[in-house]
Amino acid sequence: MESVFEIIAEPNRRAILSLLVSSQQSVGEIERQLRMPQPTVSKHLRVLREAGFVESTVDAQRRLYRLKPEPFQEVDAWLDRFRRFWSDHVDALERHLDRMVQSAPAKKKTKKRPRGPNRERHKGEKR
Amino acid sequence: MESVFEIIAEPNRRAILSLLVSSQQSVGEIERQLRMPQPTVSKHLRVLREAGFVESTVDAQRRLYRLKPEPFQEVDAWLDRFRRFWSDHVDALERHLDRMVQSAPAKKKTKKRPRGPNRERHKGEKR
DNA sequence: CCTTTATATACCTTTACACGTATATGCTCT
DNA sequence: AGAGCATATACGTGTAAAGGTATATAAAGG
Numbered sequence A, B: 001m002e003s004v005f006e007i008i009a010e011p012n013r014r015a016i017l018s019l020l021v022s023s024q025q026s027v028g029e030i031e032r033q034l035r036m037p038q039p040t041v042s043k044h045l046r047v048l049r050e051a052g053f054v055e056s057t058v059d060a061q062r063r064l065y066r067l068k069p070e071p072f073q074e075v076d077a078w079l080d081r082f083r084r085f086w087s088d089h090v091d092a093l094e095r096h097l098d099r100m101v102q103s104a105p106a107k108k109k110t111k112k113r114p115r116g117p118n119r120e121r122h123k124g125e126k127r
Numbered sequence C: 001c002c003t004t005t006a007t008a009t010a011c012c013t014t015t016a017c018a019c020g021t022a023t024a025t026g027c028t029c030t
Numbered sequence D: 001a002g003a004g005c006a007t008a009t010a011c012g013t014g015t016a017a018a019g020g021t022a023t024a025t026a027a028a029g030g
Helices: A011-022 A027-034 A038-050 A070-080 A090-100 B011-022 B027-034 B038-050 B070-080 B092-101
Strands: A054-059 A062-067 B054-059 B062-067
Touching (some): A011 A027, A011 A038, A027 A038, A038 A062, A070 B070, B011 B027, B011 B038, B011 B054, B011 B062, B038 B062
Antiparallel strands (some): B054 B062
16 A cells, blocks of 8 residues: 555545545544444554544543645645646636636647547457 | 456556546557566556546557546545545645634634643554 | 557456454543 | 554455557558
């Protein structure tokens, strides 16, 4: 379980992360809201903690978990390489520009890719 | 293998995607550049294709694979929920602390955590 | 045709990980 | 100290997916 991508591949972990967006939560609160067994929650939280996605503080017998930003940044950095591929799509470009206005000089216009002959057809695919 | 996150969890698949950023490539070219067996490449490409990350065109006996933007957008959309945790201009930690005190009366800024107890320490962790 | 080249698929084996159940640890309060 | 709650961990089991090897499909060229 080295990479951040493997961490967020698990649906329950993504659910936990989404929960923690609103505010920090105790294990029991997560357990109840997501209706999953407590050991499951704890184990996923352990994975998330060791990967740096969350951290916890003690509140009496409870542990309060909240998000940490770094691993998300890592995913975002990876995505950066691919952003130019959907810059063509106007709506997405707009959303993206909203985020990058402060440092963006003039975005280079991407040339239209030479459209290949016919799309490949594979085995299971219907004609 | 439902979600886009499971697709990009695999390191070899991420390597293939990175290769395809520069330009479209044939299976053989990917095979050589990444030094992985041809069946492995083909199998990963199949997964990527079925998940919509790539598409292929026929060039004689070759298949040329290139990226498609949609699944990347999906990842980006998921990330959006978490973007507020690492604001562009403000240090992420500071911003996070701000969030924690926002319900408290506006007092002087303090470097200490509001009423936050000490960080949780877990089993394997050194003191 | 037959051979070579390029890619896809089938089959088998191994492994990693998610889950459930049971139990341990640790804190609080009486 | 003992009870009760909250969380963490240990252990056993099932399963899906990745890798390797072999083979199938298909197009190109002699």
